[in-house]
Amino acid sequence: MKMSKNYSDIREKLKIVVDKKTTNEMAHLTHYFQNYKNGVSQYYGPTAKEYLAELHENLEIVQEPDFQYYLPIKWDVPFxxxxxxxxxxxxxxxxxxxxxxxxxxxxxxxxxxxxxxxxxxxxxxxxxxxxxxxxxxxxxxxxxxxxxxxxxxxxxxxxxxxxxxxxxxxxxxxxxxxxxxxxxxxxxxxxxxxxxxxxxxxxxxxxxxxxxxxxxxxxxxxxxxxxxxxxxxxxxxxxxxxxxxxxxxxxxxxxxxxxxxxxxxxxxxxxxVELALREILEKKVDDKYTLSDKLWNYLQEYKKKHQAKGNGFGFGLTDLNGVSRTLSARYYKDGAEILIPQRGKSPRRLTPRECARIQGFPDNFIIPVSNNQAYKQFGNSVAMxxxxxxxxxxxxxxxxxxxxxxxxxxxxx
Known part of the structure; x- marks a missing residue:
């Protein structure tokens, strides 16, 4: 029986990197890898084969650009x-x-x-x-x-x-x-x-x-x-x-x-059930997530100003025994809608992993992007x-x- 090849090795060999230059050809290739035997491969096969040949030529890979060499794949990804x-x-x-x-x-x-x-x-x-x-x-x-x-x-x-x-x-x-x-x-x-x-x-x-x-x-x-x-x-x-x-x-x-x-x-x-925010908090959190005194003062003044006008704008200092406000894509700006109180210092924002948890993503979910991007991504996502x-x-x-x-x-x- 043919040995399965690890996806991580194939990813490295074919230099599968996802960035702003990534084209739909890479989508065709990875979709073909995942669907080559389930009746939908014809949608991806032709473009995937051309692209594989192109990759082999550009990366000077010695093997023939043949899918038989790559398949079946052992999917060493979280999901x-x-x-x-x-x-x-x-x-x-x-x-x-x-x-x-x-x-x-x-x-x-x-x-x-x-x-x-x-x-x-x-x-x-x-x-x-x-x-x-x-x-x-x-x-x-x-x-x-x-x-x-x-x-x-x-x-x-x-x-x-x-x-x-x-x-x-x-x-x-x-x-x-x-x-x-x-x-x-x-x-x-x-x-x-x-x-x-x-x-x-x-x-x-x-x-x-x-x-x-x-x-x-x-x-x-x-x-x-x-x-x-x-x-x-x-x-x-x-x-x-x-x-x-x-x-x-x-x-x-x-x-x-x-x-x-x-x-x-x-x-x-x-x-x-009654869920509590404290259940998803990390035990040790870097000080970089604590708001600066300047930002914390600004948020408090901002809230006072709007309260005087009868508006509900402002930060949300969370009750750790209850549920938080809605995580939004703008969380990366100041974290104001969900702030975690801390003894003796300014409150802190959630870490990206805590944002993943508050949306119900398991801890083996990989976060390969910057904190700001992670905040946007989880804020835009669903409660899984x-x-x-x-x-x-x-x-x-x-x-x-x-x-x-x-x-x-x-x-x-």
Whole structure:
């Protein structure tokens, strides 16, 4: 039997480095490595083979640029692909992979992933051994493999109903899809329209529901319904899963032609627990995380000024026996929303590892970027255990549909 090669050795040999210069060719290569035997390899094979030949030539590698030499791979990354997955999913607006991790933990295999930020890609590759494709707006829906579940924590931009004449000239008239053009939600809609996954799950900030006098959410739900899905949505708070108050809207859609609106899906009931922030704190923390006297004084004055005006702005000195405020992507600026009190000195901000924990990421999750980037990445990510709990209920319904059709081949899909 052929010896498996370690991914870490292949990464070193082929100089797989993720930075601003990283192209989609590297995404093709790593996606092929992870999907060469599960029925989606044709999406990645041709470009991956060309790119491998190019790498061999540029790096003057003596072996022939043949995938037989590299495969199978032993995935010595923290979160390797599953050997016998129960379903396939795609990970859009993937960030650092919080949603992927939740659905991998529920037995799934990721067959396509996309994320435009190069620092987030670096963290993603370090943990999953796969480089995400770049800007989803530049990727055709025809280049995306078949999948059971589409996942996306998409950024929300305001919808503009303008520009209809331009769309007409392009021959694009898709009902509600038309209204979403020019937004990132449009890219989710066009992929759903083309690929017709059995289920999707979308995650967004709570404000999406009320945004623009509720018009934005109306366009989104009407679009998804028109695409043939029965919808379930709810604002959920992560504080029952991690010691952080974090409300997010989760939208789940089941394909009507597959489930006939008979799915028995419910959002998970929150566990009856009281979490405490102190449980996720590191024992020893470098003094560099303590706020300078100058910054601490500034934050106190800022809070007083706004309190006088009746505003709630200011810092959040956290009760260590309770849950914190919401971790945001701006945490790197001053850490003001979650400050840890310290005896005899100014409070401190969370460390990047504590930010990982407050989002429910396990301690073997690698943080290969600077502190500032790490704060942004965890602030932009999801509370992973909450997504995993929602995912568990989605997968339960999906497997009722998938199970009867199982053939011997399907196990390896």
């Amino acid at each position: 390797p692909p599953l050997e016998n997955p129960k379903f396939k999913f795609i990970d859009l607006f993937a960030g650092i992979g919080g949603i992927r991790l939740a659905f991998q933990n529920n037995g799934g295999k990721c067959v396509f992933t996309s994320e435009w930020d190069s620092f987030a890609k670096k963290t993603y590759e370090a943990n999953f051994g796969e480089v995400p494709f770049g800007d989803i707006t530049e990727i055709s829906e025809k280049e995306i493999p078949d999948h059971d579940i589409l996942l996306g924590g998409f950024p929300c931009q305001p919808f503009s109903i303008a520009g209809v004449s331009k769309k007409n000239s392009l021959g694009r008239q898709h009902g509600f899809l038309d209204k979403t053009q020019g937004t990132l939600f449009f890219d989710i809609a066009r992929i759903i329209e083309h690929k017709k996954p059995k289920v999707f799950m979308l995650e967004n900030v709570k404000n999406l529901v009320s945004h623009d006098k509720k018009k934005t959410f109306k366009v989104i739900t009407e679009t998804l319904t028109e695409l043939g899905y029965s919808l379930h949505y709810k604002v959920l708070d992560a504080k029952y899963y991690v010691p952080q108050h974090r409300e997010r809207i989760i939208i789940v859609g089941f394909n009507k032609s597959v489930f006939n609106e008979q799915e028995n899906f419910e959002f998970p009931k929150p566990p009856d 255990p909450l997504i995993q709990a929602v995912g568990k209920n989605i997968v339960k319904e999906l497997l009722k549909i998938n199970e009867p059709k199982k053939s011997k081949d399907a196990v390896h899909q």
